[in-house]
Amino acid sequence: MGDEKLSRRQLLQGALAGLAAVPAAALIARDASAxxxxxxxxxxxxxxxxxxxxxxxxxxxxxxxxxxxxxxxxxxxxxxxxxxxxxxxxxxxxxxxxxxxxxxxxxxxxxxxx
Ligand code: SF4
Known part of the structure:
Protein backbone atom coordinates (compact mmCIF):
# COMPACT_ATOMS: atom_id res chain seq x y z
CA MET A 1 0.00 0.00 0.00
CA GLY A 2 2.63 2.52 1.13
CA ASP A 3 4.87 1.60 -1.78
CA GLU A 4 1.97 2.15 -4.17
CA LYS A 5 1.37 5.67 -2.84
CA LEU A 6 5.07 6.42 -3.13
CA SER A 7 5.02 5.22 -6.73
CA ARG A 8 2.09 7.48 -7.56
CA ARG A 9 3.87 10.38 -5.91
CA GLN A 10 7.01 9.65 -7.88
CA LEU A 11 5.00 9.42 -11.09
CA LEU A 12 3.33 12.73 -10.36
CA GLN A 13 6.65 14.38 -9.57
CA GLY A 14 8.09 13.00 -12.79
CA ALA A 15 5.14 14.29 -14.78
CA LEU A 16 5.44 17.75 -13.21
CA ALA A 17 9.15 17.82 -13.91
CA GLY A 18 8.41 16.91 -17.51
CA LEU A 19 5.85 19.68 -17.82
CA ALA A 20 8.30 22.17 -16.37
CA ALA A 21 10.91 21.13 -18.92
CA VAL A 22 8.65 21.74 -21.92
CA PRO A 23 8.56 25.55 -21.72
CA ALA A 24 12.33 25.66 -21.20
CA ALA A 25 12.86 23.48 -24.27
CA ALA A 26 10.48 25.69 -26.26
CA LEU A 27 12.40 28.80 -25.20
CA ILE A 28 15.72 27.26 -26.20
CA ALA A 29 14.31 26.27 -29.59
CA ARG A 30 12.88 29.78 -30.08
CA ASP A 31 16.23 31.37 -29.25
CA ALA A 32 18.05 29.14 -31.70
CA SER A 33 15.62 29.91 -34.50
CA ALA A 34 15.71 33.64 -33.73
S1 SF4 B 1 27.37 48.66 -37.95
FE1 SF4 B 1 25.14 48.46 -38.12
S2 SF4 B 1 24.79 46.26 -38.35
FE2 SF4 B 1 26.85 46.51 -37.56
S3 SF4 B 1 26.65 46.34 -35.34
FE3 SF4 B 1 26.55 48.55 -35.87
S4 SF4 B 1 24.37 48.99 -36.08
FE4 SF4 B 1 24.61 46.75 -36.16
Missing part, protein backbone atom coordinates in the same frame (compact mmCIF):
# COMPACT_ATOMS: atom_id res chain seq x y z
CA UNK A 35 19.46 33.81 -34.22
CA UNK A 36 19.45 33.85 -38.00
CA UNK A 37 22.05 35.61 -40.07
CA UNK A 38 20.95 39.04 -41.25
CA UNK A 39 20.73 39.06 -45.02
CA UNK A 40 21.75 42.06 -47.06
CA UNK A 41 18.45 41.62 -48.88
CA UNK A 42 16.45 42.21 -45.67
CA UNK A 43 14.37 45.40 -46.15
CA UNK A 44 15.75 47.14 -43.05
CA UNK A 45 19.28 45.99 -43.82
CA UNK A 46 18.96 47.47 -47.32
CA UNK A 47 17.67 50.78 -46.00
CA UNK A 48 20.62 51.01 -43.62
CA UNK A 49 23.15 49.90 -46.23
CA UNK A 50 24.15 46.79 -44.29
CA UNK A 51 26.85 44.68 -45.89
CA UNK A 52 28.31 41.50 -44.42
CA UNK A 53 31.79 42.63 -45.45
CA UNK A 54 32.73 46.23 -44.69
CA UNK A 55 35.37 46.00 -47.41
CA UNK A 56 32.52 46.06 -49.91
CA UNK A 57 30.86 49.27 -48.70
CA UNK A 58 29.97 51.58 -51.54
CA UNK A 59 31.91 54.64 -50.29
CA UNK A 60 30.13 57.00 -52.71
CA UNK A 61 26.70 55.94 -51.45
CA UNK A 62 27.94 55.92 -47.84
CA UNK A 63 30.14 58.99 -47.32
CA UNK A 64 30.17 58.46 -43.54
CA UNK A 65 32.01 55.17 -43.97
CA UNK A 66 35.69 55.19 -43.12
CA UNK A 67 38.02 52.28 -43.78
CA UNK A 68 38.43 50.15 -40.68
CA UNK A 69 34.88 50.58 -39.42
CA UNK A 70 32.96 47.34 -38.92
CA UNK A 71 30.31 45.78 -36.70
CA UNK A 72 32.83 44.38 -34.20
CA UNK A 73 33.71 47.92 -33.08
CA UNK A 74 30.16 49.31 -33.22
CA UNK A 75 28.33 50.28 -30.05
CA UNK A 76 25.30 48.27 -31.23
CA UNK A 77 27.22 45.00 -31.61
CA UNK A 78 26.61 42.42 -28.86
CA UNK A 79 28.93 39.69 -30.06
CA UNK A 80 31.91 38.47 -28.06
CA UNK A 81 35.39 39.70 -28.91
CA UNK A 82 36.77 37.62 -31.76
CA UNK A 83 33.38 36.15 -32.70
CA UNK A 84 32.57 35.93 -36.40
CA UNK A 85 29.09 37.28 -35.81
CA UNK A 86 26.78 38.45 -33.06
CA UNK A 87 23.52 40.18 -32.22
CA UNK A 88 22.91 43.82 -33.04
CA UNK A 89 20.47 46.11 -31.26
CA UNK A 90 19.31 47.54 -34.58
CA UNK A 91 18.35 44.11 -35.97
CA UNK A 92 16.69 42.18 -33.12
CA UNK A 93 16.74 38.41 -33.48
CA UNK A 94 19.40 38.50 -36.21
CA UNK A 95 23.13 37.97 -36.26
CA UNK A 96 25.33 40.44 -38.07
CA UNK A 97 28.82 39.68 -39.26
CA UNK A 98 31.61 41.10 -37.10
CA UNK A 99 33.25 42.36 -40.28
CA UNK A 100 29.96 43.82 -41.56
CA UNK A 101 28.86 47.46 -41.54
CA UNK A 102 25.80 49.67 -41.81
CA UNK A 103 25.01 53.41 -41.87
CA UNK A 104 24.35 53.68 -38.14
CA UNK A 105 27.81 52.51 -37.13
CA UNK A 106 29.04 54.33 -34.01
CA UNK A 107 32.34 53.53 -32.34
CA UNK A 108 31.96 51.43 -29.20
CA UNK A 109 33.53 53.18 -26.19
CA UNK A 110 37.04 51.88 -25.71
CA UNK A 111 37.19 50.27 -29.16
CA UNK A 112 39.50 51.32 -31.95
CA UNK A 113 38.29 51.19 -35.56
CA UNK A 114 40.36 49.00 -37.83
Missing amino acids: AEALLETDATAKSLGYVSDAGKVDAKANPTYKAGQNCSTCIQFGGKAGAADGPCNIFPGKLVKAKGWCKVWVLKPGAKPG
